Amino acid sequence: MTLRFDIPEENFADMLVKAFTNRSFLTGFVITALVAAVAIVSFFWTPFDVTRLIIADKTQAPSPTHWFGTDHFGRDIFSMIMVGARNSIAVALVAVGIGIGVGVPLGALAAARGGVVDEAVMRLNDLVFAFPALLSAIMITAIFGPGALNAIIAIGIFNIPVFARVARAGALAIWPREFILAARAAGKGKTLITLEHVLPNIVTLLLVQGTIQFALGILA
Incomplete structure (x- = not known):
């Protein structure tokens, strides 16, 4: 049986009501939804072809x-913004996915094993953090050439230690809990405990960090 700290349904509904009655949240939500809608529409339609050059219409x-x-x-600037929004969101989503897919298992492993494994994972994180994301992007571009894929890889590599640290910190706070001790007493191994008990209880932390890294990925 997996023990989780779920938000009661009525409390979650109240939280949504409070959120959408908050002017700042509502403004941000509308802007985000508008940008996402523009990006989706750009897959099917743009006012003008962004690859077509019409010198006679320049700087209008x-x-x-x-x-x-x-x-x-x-070129039509609004059409370019539509396509740019699509590309920015795609790059940010994939980069965050790389960070979560690699960083969370590393952080959970470090918290579960401790000792030498924990120290090795954290020192690798420090090594990655020693190189700024922009410098890493320049290095990867210099080695493999320019392109969206290389930009995604650079941002994704920078996201790995971020999610690893968040996952490790959250997991370390969960491991001393009584229900973890009960699971260990029941004969469950560390891997099973991590999957069934630890990760479900730190998913909210990861979601919050994911939204932050998603925004940074768009800006990058």
């Missing part, structure tokens, strides 16, 4: 035809 001011104007190559 905003107008009913070109809502945000055109750049120095005559």
Whole structure:
């Protein structure tokens, strides 16, 4: 039996009501939903082809035809923003996925095993943190060449120690709990305890950190 600290349904509903009555939250939610909608629509339609150069229409001011104007190559800026939103969200999602997929198991392993394993994982994290994300991106680009894939890899590598530390800290707070001791007394191994009891109780921490890293991934 997995023990979890679930939020009661009525409390969760109250939390949603409070959130959507908060002006700052509502503003952020609307902006985020709008950007996501624009990114989704760009898969099927954009006002103009962003790869088409129309020099005669360069540097035009905003107008009913070109809502945000055109750049120095005559490309529609609003169409470019739509496609750019799609690419930024895709890069951030994959980069966060890399961080969660690699960092969380490392952090959970460090918390479960302790000792030499914990020390080795944390020192590897410190090594990655010693190189700023921008410097790592430049190094990867210099080695493998420019491209969205290399940018995703660079951001994803930087996310790994972030999620590893969050997962380790959350897991270390869970391991001394009574229900963990009961699970160990029942004969469960550390791997099974981590999967059934530890990870479900730190998922909220990971979700919060994931939203933060997602925003940073878009800015990167």
